[in-house]
Amino acid sequence: MREKAIxxxxxxxxxxxxxxxxxxxxxALTVPLLLLxxxxxxxxxxxxxxxxxxxxxxxxxxxxxxxxxxxALPFIYGTLVSSFLALLIAxxxxxxxxxxxxxxxxxxxKEYLAVMVxxxxxxxxxxxxxxxxxxxGPWLAGSVQPFLKMTLGFLPIFQGSPSGLSLMSGGVILAIxxxxxxxxxxxxxxxxxxxxxxxxxxxxxxxxxxxxxLAVFGPAMSGIIxxxxxxxxxxxxxxxAVTMIIGNRPQISASLFAPSYTLASxxxxxxxxxxxxxxxxxxxxxxLILLLITLFVNGLARIFIWKTxxxxxxx
Amino acid sequence: MENNWKKQxxxxxxxxxxxxxxxxxxxxxxxxxxxxVMGYVFLQGxxxxxxxxxxxxxxxxxxxxxxxxxxxxxTIILTGIAAFVGLPIGVFGGIWLAQFGxxxxxxxxxxxxxxxxxxxTIVIGIFAYVLIVLMMKRFSAIAGGFxxxxxxxxxxxRTTEEMIKMVPRTLYxxxxxxxxxxxxxxMRIVFRTAWSGIFTGIMLSIARIGGETAPxxxxxxxxxxxxxxxxxxMASMTVTIYNYAISPFSxxxxxxxxxxxxxxxxxxxxxxxxxKFSKRVRYG
Amino acid sequence: xLKKMLLVLLSLVFVSGxxxxxxxxGAGATFPYPIYSKWISDYSKATGNKINYQPIGSGGGxxxxxxxxxDFGGSDAPMTNDEISKAGGDILHIPTVMGAVSVVYNxxxxxxxxxxxxSLAGIFLGNIKMWNDDAIAKLNPSANLPNKAITVAHRSDxxxxxxxxxxxxAKVSTGWASKVGAGKAVNWxxxxxxxxxxxxxxxxxxxxxxxxxxELSYAMENNLSVISLKNRAGYYVIPSLDSTSxxxxxxxxxxxxxxxxxLTNAPGKNSYPIxxxxxxxxxxxxxxxxxxxxxxDFLKWSLTDGQKYAADLYYAPLPKSLQSKVLKTIxxxxx
Numbered sequence: 001m002r003e004k005a006i007x008x009x010x011x012x013x014x015x016x017x018x019x020x021x022x023x024x025x026x027x028a029l030t031v032p033l034l035l036l037x038x039x040x041x042x043x044x045x046x047x048x049x050x051x052x053x054x055x056x057x058x059x060x061x062x063x064x065x066x067x068x069x070x071x072a073l074p075f076i077y078g079t080l081v082s083s084f085l086a087l088l089i090a091x092x093x094x095x096x097x098x099x100x101x102x103x104x105x106x107x108x109x110k111e112y113l114a115v116m117v118x119x120x121x122x123x124x125x126x127x128x129x130x131x132x133x134x135x136x137g138p139w140l141a142g143s144v145q146p147f148l149k150m151t152l153g154f155l156p157i158f159q160g161s162p163s164g165l166s167l168m169s170g171g172v173i174l175a176i177x178x179x180x181x182x183x184x185x186x187x188x189x190x191x192x193x194x195x196x197x198x199x200x201x202x203x204x205x206x207x208x209x210x211x212x213x214l215a216v217f218g219p220a221m222s223g224i225i226x227x228x229x230x231x232x233x234x235x236x237x238x239x240x241a242v243t244m245i246i247g248n249r250p251q252i253s254a255s256l257f258a259p260s261y262t263l264a265s266x267x268x269x270x271x272x273x274x275x276x277x278x279x280x281x282x283x284x285x286x287x288l289i290l291l292l293i294t295l296f297v298n299g300l301a302r303i304f305i306w307k308t309x310x311x312x313x314x315x
Numbered sequence: 316m317e318n319n320w321k322k323q324x325x326x327x328x329x330x331x332x333x334x335x336x337x338x339x340x341x342x343x344x345x346x347x348x349x350x351x352v353m354g355y356v357f358l359q360g361x362x363x364x365x366x367x368x369x370x371x372x373x374x375x376x377x378x379x380x381x382x383x384x385x386x387x388x389x390t391i392i393l394t395g396i397a398a399f400v401g402l403p404i405g406v407f408g409g410i411w412l413a414q415f416g417x418x419x420x421x422x423x424x425x426x427x428x429x430x431x432x433x434x435x436t437i438v439i440g441i442f443a444y445v446l447i448v449l450m451m452k453r454f455s456a457i458a459g460g461f462x463x464x465x466x467x468x469x470x471x472x473r474t475t476e477e478m479i480k481m482v483p484r485t486l487y488x489x490x491x492x493x494x495x496x497x498x499x500x501x502m503r504i505v506f507r508t509a510w511s512g513i514f515t516g517i518m519l520s521i522a523r524i525g526g527e528t529a530p531x532x533x534x535x536x537x538x539x540x541x542x543x544x545x546x547x548x549m550a551s552m553t554v555t556i557y558n559y560a561i562s563p564f565s566x567x568x569x570x571x572x573x574x575x576x577x578x579x580x581x582x583x584x585x586x587x588x589x590x591k592f593s594k595r596v597r598y599g
Numbered sequence: 600x601l602k603k604m605l606l607v608l609l610s611l612v613f614v615s616g617x618x619x620x621x622x623x624x625g626a627g628a629t630f631p632y633p634i635y636s637k638w639i640s641d642y643s644k645a646t647g648n649k650i651n652y653q654p655i656g657s658g659g660g661x662x663x664x665x666x667x668x669x670d671f672g673g674s675d676a677p678m679t680n681d682e683i684s685k686a687g688g689d690i691l692h693i694p695t696v697m698g699a700v701s702v703v704y705n706x707x708x709x710x711x712x713x714x715x716x717x718s719l720a721g722i723f724l725g726n727i728k729m730w731n732d733d734a735i736a737k738l739n740p741s742a743n744l745p746n747k748a749i750t751v752a753h754r755s756d757x758x759x760x761x762x763x764x765x766x767x768x769a770k771v772s773t774g775w776a777s778k779v780g781a782g783k784a785v786n787w788x789x790x791x792x793x794x795x796x797x798x799x800x801x802x803x804x805x806x807x808x809x810x811x812x813x814e815l816s817y818a819m820e821n822n823l824s825v826i827s828l829k830n831r832a833g834y835y836v837i838p839s840l841d842s843t844s845x846x847x848x849x850x851x852x853x854x855x856x857x858x859x860x861x862l863t864n865a866p867g868k869n870s871y872p873i874x875x876x877x878x879x880x881x882x883x884x885x886x887x888x889x890x891x892x893x894x895x896d897f898l899k900w901s902l903t904d905g906q907k908y909a910a911d912l913y914y915a916p917l918p919k920s921l922q923s924k925v926l927k928t929i930x931x932x933x934x
Contacts, residue, residue, distance in 0.1 A: 020501070024408065028404075028409075064786035092341065116349055124553050189512070226477050230432055233429060244798055248755030268529055271659075298430060536626075539651060554653075558653075
C-alpha cells in the first residue's frame with residue numbers, strides 16, 4: 001500500500017490552498033512547454049535536412065560540408081562514449097566526496113571545501129578548455145595513456161598512440177565538470193537524511209560504511225539519482241571545453257586514445273560559420289538527435305530505477 | 316564493545332577500512348583538479364589584476380591599462396535577469412513536483428526538466444535568438460538573460476523538489492495539527508527547513524550560468540562600452556574572456572585569465588557571504 | 600536576502616541614464632578583430648562616434664547583417680551571389696587589411712624547414728606520413744629529420760583561414776582539388792581539429808611532430824616555427840608583412856572591381872603564396888542617414904588613418920593603388 005501523500009489526506013478546500021496549488025502548477029507547467037517550444041523550433045529549422053537525408057543520416061559516417069554529404073553516427077558515438085566515461089569517473093568520485101563531506105570529515109573547514117568544489121562549476125568552459133590543452137592533455141598523453149597501454153594494452157580501448165587530443169581527454173574533462181553537480185547535490189541530500197536513522201544503525205553497532213549503506217543510501221537515493229541525471233545532462237550537452245580537447249575528428253575508433261567528436265561540439269564549431277542553409281539545417285538536426293538520445297537515456301534510467309528501487313521511492 | 320566486534324569480524328573491519336580509504340581517495344581526487352585549475356587560473360591571471368580592471372573599459376591590444384568594468388556589471392545584470400526568469404519557475408515548480416507531482420503530470424514535467432538539462436547551451440541560445448532577437452530585431456540583455464534563465468531551471472527545480480521531499484512528514488503533520496493552512500505549512504515550515512539545500516541548488520545554477528559563453532554570443536552579443544539598457548547588447552565577462560582567450564596576443568590572454576579569476580572570486584564571495592547568513596536547520 | 604538582491608538588481612536595470620548610445624553595430628570575422636577594435640577605439644576618441652563590433656565568425660556576421668540585426672558585417676571570405684541577393688543585392692565588399700596564412704610546425708631544433716606545393720598537399724592529404732619522408736628530405740638536405748609521424752592539425756570550425764588555405768591547395772594540387780576541394784569547412788582526409796586559430800596553434804605548440812596552418816599573428820605571438828613555402832616563381836618565401844604586400848602587388852591586376860578576390864598563389868618572386876584579404880560588408884544604399892554618415896566616415900578613416908596600425912598587429916595594409924580604388928567605392932555609398 002502506497003503511503004498517502006499529504007494533499008490526499010488533507011484536502012485543502014480553502015482559497016489559499018487551491019490558488020497555491022494552481023500557481024505552483026502553472027510554474028511547473030512552463031517546463032514542458034519550454035521543451036516543446038524548443039523541439040518545435042528545432043524541427044522547423046532542421047526540416048530541410050530531415051527531408052533530404054532521411055534515416056540514412058543517422059548511420060552515415062561521412063562529414064563533408066563542401067559536398068553537402070553529412071552523417072551523424074561518429075558524433076553519436078563520441079557523445080555516448082565521452083558521457084559514459086565521464087559518469088564512470090564522476091559518479092563514484094562525486095558520491096565518495098559527498099559522503100566524505102557529510103559523514104566522514106570532522107574538519108571545521110569542510111564547509112569551505114564544499115563551497116570550493118561547487119566553485120568548479122563556475123569556471124568558464126573556455127578556461128577548462130585551455131587548462132585541458134596545456135595541462136590535462138599533456139599529462140594524459142605523457143603519463144596516464146602510456147601506463148594504460150603498458151598494463152592493459154591488450155584491450156582495444158587502450159591501443160594506438162597516446163594523444164592529448166582524444167576521447168579519453170574529453171571524458172576526463174567532462175568528469176571534472178560534472179563533479180561539482182553530483183557532489184554538491186548528493187551532499188545536500190545525504191545531510192538531509194534524518195539523524196534518527198543513522199543513530200539507530202550506530203546504536204546497533206554498525207560501522208560507518210554499514211550506516212551509510214543501510215540508513216543513508218535508502219532515503220537519499222532519489223536525490224542522488226537526481227544529481228547523477230543532472231550531471232549526465234551537463235555531460236551530454238557540454239560544448240566549449242570538450243571541443244578544445246577531443247580532437248574534433250569525426251571517426252569511430254575503438255581506442256580511447258584516438259580523437260573523436262561529439263554532437264554538441266560540432267554544433268558549436270560549425271554554427272557560427274555555417275556555409276550553407278543545408279549545413280545549418282543539418283546542425284540543428286544533430287541537436288534534435290541529441291535531444292532524442294537524452295529522451296532515450298533518461299527513459300532507460302527511469303525504468304532501471306523503477307525496477308530496482310521500487311515504485312514508492314521514486315515518483 | 317568496540318574491541319570485541321573488531322576481533323570477531325575481520326571482514327567488517329576490512330570493509331570499513333576499504334570504505335574509508337576509498338572515501339579519502341575520492342576527496343583527494345576531487346581536490347586535485349580543483350587546485351590544478353584554480354592554481355593555473357590564478358598564476359596566469361593575478362598579474363593583470365589592478366584597480367583599473369574593475370573600473371575601466373576594455374582597450375585594444377597593446378594599450379596599457381583598461382579593464383572589464385562594463386563586463387562585470389553586465390554579467391551581474393544578465394545573472395539578475397536569468398534569476399528573474401529561472402528562479403520562480405525552478406522553485407515554485409519544484410514545490411509543485413514535491414507536493415502534488417506523483418501522477419502522470421508530475422512524471423512528464425520531471426522528465427521534461429531532465430531532458431532540458433542536456434540540451435547544449437548553444438542550442439538554448441539559438442532558441443532565445445529565434446524567439447527574442449529576431450522579434451526585437453536586435454541583440455539584447457533580455458534575450459541573453461532569458462537563455463541563461465532556461466539553463467538554470469533544471470538544476471533549481473530538481474534540487475528544490477528533492478530537498479522538500481527529504482523533509483520528514485512529521486513536520487508537515489505537526490503544522491497541520493496546529494491548524495495552519497496547508498500552503499502556509501509548505502512555505503513557512505517545510506520550505507524553510509529545506510532552504511539550505513535549495514540554496515545550494517540555486518548557487519550551483521548561478522555558478523553554472525556565470526561561466527556560460529555560447530548562449531550569450533547570439534543573444535546579448537557583448538559590447539565594449541558601459542551598457543545598462545536591457546533592450547540593447549550587453550557586455551559580459553564570459554564573452555569578453557572568450558574573445559580575449561582566442562586571440563593571439565599575450566596581453567589579451569593575461570586579461571582573459573584575470574577575468575576568469577575575478578569571475579570565480581565574485582561567485583566564491585557571494586556564496587560564502589550568503590551561506591554565513593543562512594543557518595543550516597537540522598531535520599530532526 | 601535574496602529579495603533584497605533582486606530589488607537592487609531591478610533598480611540597476613532601470614538606471615539607464617548613464618548608458619552610452621552606440622551609433623553602429625557590426626559582427627563577423629575573428630581574424631581582423633584586433634585591428635577593428637583598435638580602429639574603433641581610436642576613431643571613437645577622435646570623433647566621439649561609438650561602434651560595437653563582435654567577432655562571432657564570418658558566417659554569423661553575414662547572417663546577422665542579412666537579417667538587419669547589425670549595420671555591417673565582417674568576413675574573411677567574400678559573399679556568394681546567392682548570399683548577396685538574399686541580403687538585398689546592393690552589397691559592397693570593402694577590403695580593409697590583408698594577412699598571411701602561415702604553415703607552422705613543431706620539430707625542436709629544426710629551423711627554416713622548406714616545403715613546396717606538392718609536399719604540403721601530400722602531408723595534408725595523408726600521403727606523406729613521416730617527417731623523414733623522401734619528399735621532405737629532398738627539399739631539406741641539411742636538416743636532420745626525425746623518424747616521427749606527422750600530426751596534422753586543421754580547423755574544426757568553419758573559417759576564412761581555412762578558405763584561403765584550401766583555395767591555395769586546390770590551385771596547386773590536382774589531388775587536393777579532386778579529393779577535398781576548397782571552402783570554409785571541408786572533409787579533411789587526416790588530422791585533428793583545433794577550435795579557432797588559437798586551437799590549432801595550441802595543438803602545434805603542445806605536440807611534437809605537429810603541423811598546422813594559422814594566421815601569421817598566431818605564429819609570431821606563440822613563437823611557432825614557420826615553413827618556407829615555394830611560391831609560383833620558384834622561390835622559397837616565409838610569411839611576413841613584406842611578402843604579403845608583395846603578393847598583393849603581384850595579384851593587383853586580377854582584383855575585380857567588386858574586390859571579391861582570391862589572392863593565393865600570386866606571381867612575383869617575393870610573394871608568399873597563401874594570403875588573403877578581409878572585407879567589411881555594407882549596404883550601398885544606407886536607409887538611416889545618421890548611421891550612413893557615420894559608417895562612411897569610419898570606413899574612410901580606416902582606409903587612410905587606420906592603415907598605419909596594421910603592421911604592429913601583423914596585418915599588411917592595402918597597397919596604395921588598391922586603397923584609392925576602395926575609397927572611390929566608399930564614396931558611392933548613399934545615405
